[in-house]
Amino acid sequence: MPTISPEILEVIEDIYPIKILKAFNSNPESLKALSTLAKSLTELFRYFEPSFFRGKLFVTKHFEDRYIFDTGVGRPLIDKNVLLDRSEGNLFIQVFNDGSFFMWEDAAPEDLLGKGSSLTYLFEADREYFVANEETIDISVYPYGSQFAPQFYFLASAFDDYKLRKIKNSSCPLFSEAWLRSVKDAAKNLYYDNRVLFRGASDSPEKPMQESLENFLKDSFRGIDMEVNREFNVDSDQPKPVDFRVTWLEANRMALIELKWVGDSLSANGNLKPRRDARVNEGLFQLKGYLDSARQDYPNKLIKAFLLVIDGRRRGVTKDSVEVTFANGFYFQNREFEIQADRKYFEEIVGFEKPVRMFAEPICVIE
Amino acid sequence: MSKQVSPEAFFDSLSIGYKLDSFLEGFKRQEINLFSYFSSILYGYQGNNVSDWGYKYIIDSGGYPFSEALNEASERHIQNGSFEKRDKRDDYYVVSSRGATEYVTFKSLESLAWREKFIDAACTTNILVPYSQTLRALLDSPDLQKSKEIDNWLDQSGIYNKISQISEAVGVPTGDLIIPAVSWIKYLTIEEDAHNKSRNT
Numbered sequence: 001m002p003t004i005s006p007e008i009l010e011v012i013e014d015i016y017p018i019k020i021l022k023a024f025n026s027n028p029e030s031l032k033a034l035s036t037l038a039k040s041l042t043e044l045f046r047y048f049e050p051s052f053f054r055g056k057l058f059v060t061k062h063f064e065d066r067y068i069f070d071t072g073v074g075r076p077l078i079d080k081n082v083l084l085d086r087s088e089g090n091l092f093i094q095v096f097n098d099g100s101f102f103m104w105e106d107a108a109p110e111d112l113l114g115k116g117s118s119l120t121y122l123f124e125a126d127r128e129y130f131v132a133n134e135e136t137i138d139i140s141v142y143p144y145g146s147q148f149a150p151q152f153y154f155l156a157s158a159f160d161d162y163k164l165r166k167i168k169n170s171s172c173p174l175f176s177e178a179w180l181r182s183v184k185d186a187a188k189n190l191y192y193d194n195r196v197l198f199r200g201a202s203d204s205p206e207k208p209m210q211e212s213l214e215n216f217l218k219d220s221f222r223g224i225d226m227e228v229n230r231e232f233n234v235d236s237d238q239p240k241p242v243d244f245r246v247t248w249l250e251a252n253r254m255a256l257i258e259l260k261w262v263g264d265s266l267s268a269n270g271n272l273k274p275r276r277d278a279r280v281n282e283g284l285f286q287l288k289g290y291l292d293s294a295r296q297d298y299p300n301k302l303i304k305a306f307l308l309v310i311d312g313r314r315r316g317v318t319k320d321s322v323e324v325t326f327a328n329g330f331y332f333q334n335r336e337f338e339i340q341a342d343r344k345y346f347e348e349i350v351g352f353e354k355p356v357r358m359f360a361e362p363i364c365v366i367e
Numbered sequence: 368m369s370k371q372v373s374p375e376a377f378f379d380s381l382s383i384g385y386k387l388d389s390f391l392e393g394f395k396r397q398e399i400n401l402f403s404y405f406s407s408i409l410y411g412y413q414g415n416n417v418s419d420w421g422y423k424y425i426i427d428s429g430g431y432p433f434s435e436a437l438n439e440a441s442e443r444h445i446q447n448g449s450f451e452k453r454d455k456r457d458d459y460y461v462v463s464s465r466g467a468t469e470y471v472t473f474k475s476l477e478s479l480a481w482r483e484k485f486i487d488a489a490c491t492t493n494i495l496v497p498y499s500q501t502l503r504a505l506l507d508s509p510d511l512q513k514s515k516e517i518d519n520w521l522d523q524s525g526i527y528n529k530i531s532q533i534s535e536a537v538g539v540p541t542g543d544l545i546i547p548a549v550s551w552i553k554y555l556t557i558e559e560d561a562h563n564k565s566r567n568t
Contacts, residue, residue: 009537017545021539031546250388
């Protein structure tokens, strides 16, 4: 049996459970504390979204379950719903072997971190650490939030993936149905397929776009409950529900996703309809309404709102355009939307994300 | 009269389902098999004879370990309402409140309780290491890859020595299974990355 190389062992020794063990001079209690803490964090984060939090969260397991602070100034954490709206300040939570929790809001971190018989998890400024016997071990894996509750991060990453793998080159067969394919040569059954104009009424592009995103999300996520709005009456004055409502039942999270598109569509009767920044601003306003309603309807859920915008803008197109030059086709590739000052909810509202723009590239011709 | 389900497989599938449901938002039936297999590796690593684990595995067409005993037990949990399908359109199950109560009851039986530490260590890996990494490491591991070529029972015996080497090098406290479990996943990840790198150059 070949021996494992010292180089590999060195990398293995760098994993944080081993660092914690070493920081506590191989005390096995530190590993029991780690196991309890990790399970407790997944439970706490059902009520607390770290990426919403701008303060410091300390979660501690004492090896012998001794209280870390004076119990007179803290309280048992029984109804964890009190954590739902916490977005700042210092929060200290102690976890116990029997699965119970105790919480303090006003304590001195330096008193806690100096204690050698306890392991503390610290979340601060979108970074996460274990503090083990005065050694601080950075365990951050994702750019924001926590690895113990990565649902929203995974969703945002999935959007990046979707943008690249499905939309950029219209690689998703469902999404590619959104483009207008004008007849090139009827006798030979040939069509232009240059992704210049979207299909227009009565054959709207919303349906294939939604089906494409729905398909992708279902393949990407486990255990989600997804409600998809099937109403495509976009020109109606009637209010419609948000396009996608994704719920993680176990993790107690919900994402509202509104899908819009910008570009030019050509209706069956030959009307060219351009959609530009106004459509994005309208989408933000709509999404704000959905978020407000959802927070009223689901006060115990951790909710994030996402506006996804498929960007098929081309410069200088007419209703007869079947081809586009590189200069015109890619004119908007790196041009962000102009968001009205009173629609920048993402700068003010916790959980309201910046619009995600997904540019769908054309196939271009040389002038 | 319905067939007697193996008590070990009955308990293991319930315990693994309960844990995966809590940590990962539901589970697939293949994952019950995979984490049971990982638990059996940890059982063997601690010096036990793996033939005493209670059931054996082959490899299925998707590359997952598969035990007929676990499969029958999972069927029984579905029939009994302990496992419920979350959505008709996908393959994910959750443990119902009935299943959770049953798990707590069986966990207290002495004849089964000893299995819990192996299952707990295997499943806790999913919290301490990102799940996608754990899944990839286990499914792409050389022992499973090799088994795809031979139609036989899976043999875990070649693995224990390596886990022991790692444990000895990093100084694992006696009885601990968390460090052996996460360091084994890390080891497999390093090996697979190196293998992929050499294949691409």
